[in-house]
């Protein structure tokens with residue numbers, strides 16, 4: 254226990270120290286560094302103590318944005334880096350003023366995640382304080398010590414990003430405990446997001462291809478929202494997630510090597526009547542220390558196992574905790590490998606050319 258605490262503190266220290274120095278050079282991925290500033294853009298400096306890797310190295314925090322090369326494919330031919338509990342930021346104080354006793358899953362803000370290329374956000378939404386909040390729960394109820402912030406804060410960050418980046422498409426996957434009438438509709442309206450919503454009527458629900466990415470951009474339908482509450486598709490026009498996606502087991506069950514079972518709410522992974530595939534790869538209890546290891550070789554393994562389980566389909570969403578933590582290429586590399594295969598049939602998107610050949 255003491256050893257674990259020490260590892261945690263060391264990890265935290267190494268991450269924190271990166272912000273306080275101003276040495277600037279441009280080291281490449283894998284090179285030894287002291288602080289973040291030493292590394293090229295898209296990289297940061299970290300160790301992976303969980304893999305006994307004590308040498309701080311420049312490691313990836315950003316996947317290659319697929320739209321930088323190929324924009325004309327159906328949306329289901331792309332893969333996106335996705336953060337699990339995107340809002341549950343390390344060190345966050347609840348907007349109620351309370352300390353947060355709930356676990357945290359990420360290190361940076363939604364805006365920072367967006368700037369690093371995260372395009373899928375898993376958000377837990379609850380009725381709280383006469384509003385909709387991002388929260389964790391005991392039995393579906395939000396408490397001050399598990400309440401992070403009003404959902405509108407985070408939705409506004411996404412709104413600003415969509416406003417400023419008119420070729421980007423973002424997906425929000427809601428674990429939905431909101432029961433107040435039209436609660437989601439109200440908060441999405443208040444955040445100015447309604448105009449970006451991709452309509453449910455255009456979502457293929459029998460295994461067909463999605464509209465192309467560039468078509469979604471032309472029509473300005475650049476926000477996909479899925480809810481876990483089945484009833485809201487009829488009552489609010491918000492897509493019921495498992496009508497359109499298959500998803501593997503989350504938590505420890507999703508980390509087991511060699512298997513990729515569906516979560517209970519999802520159809521079997523192999524069900525091709527759902528055109529989108531979600532792969533979760535994070536433990537029951539988020540762990541800053543272990544995340545670098547879990548986001549590396551074992552994540553790539555999981556994706557390949559799930560590819561087979563899903564009837565040879567690569568995941569469209571790759572969801573992890575602490576997405577910036579890795580021992581090597583991490584989650585950004587997993588997204589590049591997936592986009593390489595999906596878009597060009599090469600094993601890494603880095604090799605993929607605009608004409609979809611591998612070079």
Ligand SMILES: *[C@@H]1O[C@H](CO)[C@@H](O)[C@H](O)[C@H]1NC(C)=O
Nearest residue numbers: 348349350351382396397398
């Ligand atoms: C919870 O936070 C609210 C402010 O959002 C405060 O008014 C209330 O007193 C707090 N409740 C407890 C039990 O601390």
